[in-house]
Amino acid sequence: MTSLRLEIVKILRQRRTYLGWIGLVLVPVIVIVAGALQKPHRPDPGDPPFVTHVSQNGLLVMLAVLYALASFLLPIIAAMGGASSVASEAEAGTLKTWLTRPVSRTGVLLAKWATAVLYALVGAALVAVVSLVAGVAAFGLHPLVTLSGTTLGPWHALELIAVAYLLVVAGAVCSLTIALLLSTVTNSSLTAATIAIAVFTVLTVLNAFSVFDFMKPYTYSAYRLTFVNLFRSPIYWQPIRRALVDYGVTVGALLTVAWLVFGRKDVLT
Amino acid sequence: MGTLRREFTKILFQRRTYVGWAGLLAVPLLIVLALDLSSSKPAPGEGPPFFSAIANNGVFVPLAAIGALSFFLFPLVASMAGAFPLAGEAEQGTMKTWMSRPLGRGTILFSKWGVAILYIVVGMLLVGLGGLLAGWLVFGAHPLLTLSGTTISISAGLGRIVIVNLVILAALLCMVSLALFVSTLTNSSLTAAISAMVVFVVLTILNGFSYFDFMKPYTFTSYDMAFINLFRDPIYWHPIRNALLVYGATVAGLLLVSWLIFRRKDILT
Numbered sequence: 001m002t003s004l005r006l007e008i009v010k011i012l013r014q015r016r017t018y019l020g021w022i023g024l025v026l027v028p029v030i031v032i033v034a035g036a037l038q039k040p041h042r043p044d045p046g047d048p049p050f051v052t053h054v055s056q057n058g059l060l061v062m063l064a065v066l067y068a069l070a071s072f073l074l075p076i077i078a079a080m081g082g083a084s085s086v087a088s089e090a091e092a093g094t095l096k097t098w099l100t101r102p103v104s105r106t107g108v109l110l111a112k113w114a115t116a117v118l119y120a121l122v123g124a125a126l127v128a129v130v131s132l133v134a135g136v137a138a139f140g141l142h143p144l145v146t147l148s149g150t151t152l153g154p155w156h157a158l159e160l161i162a163v164a165y166l167l168v169v170a171g172a173v174c175s176l177t178i179a180l181l182l183s184t185v186t187n188s189s190l191t192a193a194t195i196a197i198a199v200f201t202v203l204t205v206l207n208a209f210s211v212f213d214f215m216k217p218y219t220y221s222a223y224r225l226t227f228v229n230l231f232r233s234p235i236y237w238q239p240i241r242r243a244l245v246d247y248g249v250t251v252g253a254l255l256t257v258a259w260l261v262f263g264r265k266d267v268l269t
Numbered sequence: 270m271g272t273l274r275r276e277f278t279k280i281l282f283q284r285r286t287y288v289g290w291a292g293l294l295a296v297p298l299l300i301v302l303a304l305d306l307s308s309s310k311p312a313p314g315e316g317p318p319f320f321s322a323i324a325n326n327g328v329f330v331p332l333a334a335i336g337a338l339s340f341f342l343f344p345l346v347a348s349m350a351g352a353f354p355l356a357g358e359a360e361q362g363t364m365k366t367w368m369s370r371p372l373g374r375g376t377i378l379f380s381k382w383g384v385a386i387l388y389i390v391v392g393m394l395l396v397g398l399g400g401l402l403a404g405w406l407v408f409g410a411h412p413l414l415t416l417s418g419t420t421i422s423i424s425a426g427l428g429r430i431v432i433v434n435l436v437i438l439a440a441l442l443c444m445v446s447l448a449l450f451v452s453t454l455t456n457s458s459l460t461a462a463i464s465a466m467v468v469f470v471v472l473t474i475l476n477g478f479s480y481f482d483f484m485k486p487y488t489f490t491s492y493d494m495a496f497i498n499l500f501r502d503p504i505y506w507h508p509i510r511n512a513l514l515v516y517g518a519t520v521a522g523l524l525l526v527s528w529l530i531f532r533r534k535d536i537l538t
Contacts, residue, residue: 016460023467027474034478072470080463088459091360189459190357191285194349197466198292201342206299211307 003103003111007085011115016084020077024123027073028065028131035061036138057142059154061135062161063231065127070168070224074120075200078172081119082179083193085112086262090187093269109184109262113255116176117169124169128162150233160235164227167240174220174250175200181258184265217242220250272376276354276384285353286388289346293392296342297334297400301327305407318497323404326411328423330404331397332430332500338396339437340493343389344469347441350388351448352461354381355531359456362538378449378531382524385445386438393434401427419502429504433496436509439516443489444469446523453530456538486511489519 011017035054050063086109089095098108144157152160179196186192203221206212216222223243229236280286300323304310310324317337322329335343355378358364367377404410413426421429444465452461472490475481485491492512498505 015455016457016463019460019464019467023464023471026471030471030475030478030481034480038478038480068474073467076463076466076470080459084459088457091457186284188285188357188360189457190349190353190462191288193459193463194285194345195288195292197345198342201345202292202296202299205296205337206303209303209307211303 003107004114007111007115008118011081011084011119014084016080017119020080020119021123021126024069024073024077024127025130027068028061028127028134031061031064031068032131032134032138035064055139057144058132058135058137058139059141059144059157059161061131061139062128063164065131066161066164066168066227067225069124069127070171070227071204074124074168074172075175076197077123078116078120078176079179079193079196079200081116082113082176083183083189083196085116085180085183087183087187087189087192090267090269091189095267096269099267105263106259109180109259113177113180113258116180117173120172120176121169124165124172128165132158144231146231146233147228148233152231152233160230164230167227167230167243168224170244170247171220171224174247174254177251177254177258181254181261184258184262187269218246220246223247272372272380273383273387276380277387280354280384280388285349289349289388290392290395293338293342293346294395294399296338297330297396298403300334300337301330301400301403301407318494319500322414324408326413327404327406327408328401328410328413328426328430330408331400332433334396334400335393335430335434335437336496339440339496343392343437343441344444345466346392347385347389347444348448348462348465348469350385351382351445352452352458352465354384354452355449356452356456356458356461359536359538360458364536364538368536374532375528378453378528379524382445382449385449386442389438389441389445393438397430397434413500415502416497416500417502421502429499433499436496436499436512439513439520440489440492443516443519443523446520446527450523450527450530453527453534487515489515492516 031054038055050060050067054060054064086095089098099105141154143154144152146152175196178199179192182192182195183189200221203219204224207216207219207222220243223239223246226239226243229239300320304323310321312321317333317340319329319333319336323333355364358367368374410423412420412422414420447468448461448465451464452458455461455464469490472488473493476485476488476491492508492515495508495512498508
């Protein structure tokens, strides 16, 4: 636990930690300002659900923002968190010093992974809180109409939205773990983060082609918008369950490889 | 020029360079593979611009590939290319040595900017030539159908594809300059690259809301579809001219600020 506490202190001393969080929080701010001031327009059938009616219900802000988060910003921020863990210490030349302390490499690796997860989680929580507070202040708190047409009370809806945020963070943890694995392989945090983001993007593009449908059940990127199924009535659990199994297997496998690599790595700096 | 040559040698000795190029080259090849294997061809207007035309004409492959890449993956590579030359040297502790040579700081800054551009140009050549070759082998080469319904010869079409690449290169210069600018402020290449990406994503989200239309003429991200106008007959130059003006102003502004900062920066490593 001490390792974890020390890792958290480290990232709190870095400017990029706050830059990442600010970038995330900008999204709800933009959505609310635009939703409040934008003239209502006829919904376009191509628009993702929830986004068009943002100005009618503060809760919809949380969901509209979650769309942007799940498809772009959270994977980027999570990849940064994962990549900076091992590689940026190697760059700064402090990894060797860290390993001279009586800590196991496994403990160090897991502490770094947990810190990165916590970083993504705090980012998502900040977004959730900002969009809830500002969204409700701007547009009020109303019952949420589900995709099946039924209505959910605001409190019940809030619970489901919280689950949706957790689901999206779980998806981002896959990107994060890829970045962590790469940051044990290379000594450059930039390389690790870029490859992790590129993998997510390329997988997302491949998911769009029907030829590559055979790999859809196995790629974590295919599940990035599964949270929508929480807002059907009754909740359509099957894809969510599949997503969680897929995330679990992906993260487990990547962490194991990262552990195998880091366990025997020559730490030169 | 000697400085630029040395910078280029530096990046040729980094693994990341080849990972980026290989990733870019994979995209047109994957597109050809996917469209060749799939039994149902994409309907007109489906997918990224010019996608549906590929199955009848391989010459469209380099065009569709660069178009699809220009929305996310190429900006990502550009921010990596722009962030690394300066901040990467600070990370490895070689910046001070480099500066001890009889070189002006302006020369160093601009050669780092130049090498990032060179990196992107090589990536574009790989995408263009690789895509053209693969598309020609699989789908054949025929005169091209423009968006206005007229037909242009293969050589004229290739000429326009080269101009498309130049327009997109100008857009990517904005990302390179943005990443270079942030990398004069921080000593971490990861922070620089991710900040540039966050700015890019946030601007893209802003462009998506009609309330923020007033800033659209001034943001470089809102011209991402301008290259399509090159495939009208006659070419519709107006939006392309606007795009190039904004790109030019953005790049010049960012470079100027980077130079002002770098000129007086304390180089500690």
